[in-house]
Structures are given as C-alpha cells and as structure tokens.
Amino acid sequence: MRNEKPIVELRRLTKDYGGVRALNDVSLSIHEGELLFIVGDNGAGKSTLVNILSGAVMPNAESEILFKGKPVRIATPKQAQGMGIFTVYQDLSLCNDLNAFQNxxxxxxxxxxxxxxxxxxxxxxxxxxxxxxxxxxxxxxxxGTRSGGQRQAVAIAKALLLPSKVVLLDEPTAALGVIQRKQVSKLTRSLRDSGHAVVVVSQDLDEVVKSADRAVVLRIGEIESVLEGGTFTRDDLVAHITGIHSS
Incomplete structure (x- = not known):
C-alpha cells in the first residue's frame, strides 16, 4: 500500500547539457509501497531523471531534492546508496564470471x-x-550462464541486501523474451509489495497499463501528465507521449 507521505520529492528539477535542456522544472513525489513508471519518447528526459536520482548526474542549482522531508544533495552513486536509493541499470552491472551470491x-x-x-x-x-x-x-x-530474468533477479536481490528504500529500474525488460518479461514484472511487484518505492523507466506500455500505480509521462524534458493506475489505456499513453492530449 502506498505511503501517502513521499519518501522523495523533486522540486523544479532542471538539467542543462550545454545549450540543451534535458529536464525543465520537473516536480514529482515518490512514495514507498508504490510502483511508479516513467515513460516517454527518446529524448524525453527519462535517463537524465534516473541519473540525477542515482547520483550519477548533478542537476542545475535551482533544483531541489527532498529525502524523507529534508533537502539533500546527491552528488555520487555511493551517496545515493547510503541514503537508500539503489539503481539497477539496463546492463545490470553484474560480473558474469561471478556467481549469484558473489555478485x-x-x-x-x-x-x-x-x-x-x-x-x-x-x-x-x-x-x-x-x-x-x-x-x-x-x-x-x-x-553469465543465467537467463535475462534470472540476472534481473540477482540485481534486484542486491537491492534487498542493502538498506534500500527506493529502487530505480532502467528499462528492466529491454531485449527480454515474453517469459522473462513476466518474471521481471513479478519481481517489480514483489519489491513494491515489500514496501519499497519502485521507479521503473519502461518502453513496455502494456506492462505500464497492467502494473503501474502511477505513470509519469515525460515529453521534451517536462512532465506532460501523471496518470493514476487503472485510469488509462495503452492508447491513452501513446496520446500523452506524442503530445496529442496537449494540443
């Protein structure tokens, strides 16, 4: 069940890369016990948002991040993990020659x-x-001998070993087959049910419709819409992603 008091609050989150604005004035709350999907077209700002939360990228000075109600500066991935924010990237960052428990x-x-x-x-x-x-x-x-779904399980289990409160998953079902996607879907829901705040960047719109407690649609670096689970269809998502609902 979603905790109504957010564990993470993003206020006016903005990021420039030279003359390109990747994120512009993004404000968003993230709650424990919630499965939150971030969707959008290429270049919408999804990866930048995850990289800021994970400590890999610093936002512009006007941005503000609150963790458990207190302003924080997430300068490094190690600092993010120390706070309880754990990121599972698409490449999983696993050592193929090591076994599950060694990883x-x-x-x-x-x-x-x-x-x-x-x-x-x-x-x-x-x-x-x-x-x-x-x-x-x-x-x-x-x-390295495991299936894609089993490798995801290893990466997610590491998040449970650490004192994590927020788990970020960057395209966890990319390049996976149907059975493996179902395994990963089960894993993300299990994380949510254990009380974690689970943030998933995904292009799998069918999975978003099926599993999301909320879906945040980014478009050209800004929040186009925030949709409550069970209130939208795949066609609705496509319309928001492409900007039809904004016209």
Whole structure:
C-alpha cells in the first residue's frame, strides 16, 4: 500500500547539457509501497531523471531534492546508496564470471574467522530470492550462464541486501523474451509489495497499463501528465507521449 507521505520529492528539477535542456522544472513525489513508471519518447528526459536520482548526474542549482522531508544533495552513486536509493541499470552491472551470491555480496562480503563465509552468503542469497518470489537454481553458478530474468533477479536481490528504500529500474525488460518479461514484472511487484518505492523507466506500455500505480509521462524534458493506475489505456499513453492530449 502506498505511503501517502513521499519518501522523495523533486522540486523544479532542471538539467542543462550545454545549450540543451534535458529536464525543465520537473516536480514529482515518490512514495514507498508504490510502483511508479516513467515513460516517454527518446529524448524525453527519462535517463537524465534516473541519473540525477542515482547520483550519477548533478542537476542545475535551482533544483531541489527532498529525502524523507529534508533537502539533500546527491552528488555520487555511493551517496545515493547510503541514503537508500539503489539503481539497477539496463546492463545490470553484474560480473558474469561471478556467481549469484558473489555478485550480491560484492563489496559487502560476510566473513568468519577472517575468511569469506561462503555458506552464510549462499544461504542469505536463497533467502533474498525467496523474498522476491524468484527461483534461481544453483546460486553458485556464474551469472553469465543465467537467463535475462534470472540476472534481473540477482540485481534486484542486491537491492534487498542493502538498506534500500527506493529502487530505480532502467528499462528492466529491454531485449527480454515474453517469459522473462513476466518474471521481471513479478519481481517489480514483489519489491513494491515489500514496501519499497519502485521507479521503473519502461518502453513496455502494456506492462505500464497492467502494473503501474502511477505513470509519469515525460515529453521534451517536462512532465506532460501523471496518470493514476487503472485510469488509462495503452492508447491513452501513446496520446500523452506524442503530445496529442496537449494540443
């Protein structure tokens, strides 16, 4: 259930790249227990928005970001993670030669008597997969041998290992087959149901219609509309994305 008090508030979010304005005066609230989709055509500002929230890009000076009601400056991805904002990019940033638990615990390894505690990390990995309702058999196999949906599960499980409150997913179903897209859809809903604020950048409009609690349509760097889940169709989304509703 969506928490009515936002965990993140964006106020007048603006970003210029030289003479190009990628985002212009974007104000948006993000709530825990919410599955929020960001949609729009190429160049709409979706990636810039995610990069600002993840700490990879700094917005213009007039922009303001509030986290749990307090103004913050997210200068680096490490700082964003420290606040509880975790980003899963389209390329997943996984090490293909490492197995599931090695990827999940990379940089946060468990030790016992000054040695890596593989048993505890593998057991915790299985628990994490259970929390998100995912079946990834044999966590000791290299993730490079896994399907796209299983690799997404590994990346999302890492978000659960950390004290994350907000999970950003950048095109999680791109280049996936039908079955794998269903797996990822289940994962995002499980994250939402566990109380996370889940923000998904997606081109899969059918999935947006099916799963969104809210959908934010960006157009030429500005919010064209914010649509409540269950109140719009795929054709409605297309009309908003192309600007027909604005004319």
């Amino acid at each position: 999940i615990f990379l940089g946060n390894e468990l030790t016992r008597a000054a040695r890596l505690n593989h048993e505890s990390m593998e057991r915790r990995t299985r628990d994490l997969f259970g929390e998100i309702g995912s079946n990834v058999p044999n966590p000791s196999a290299p993730v």
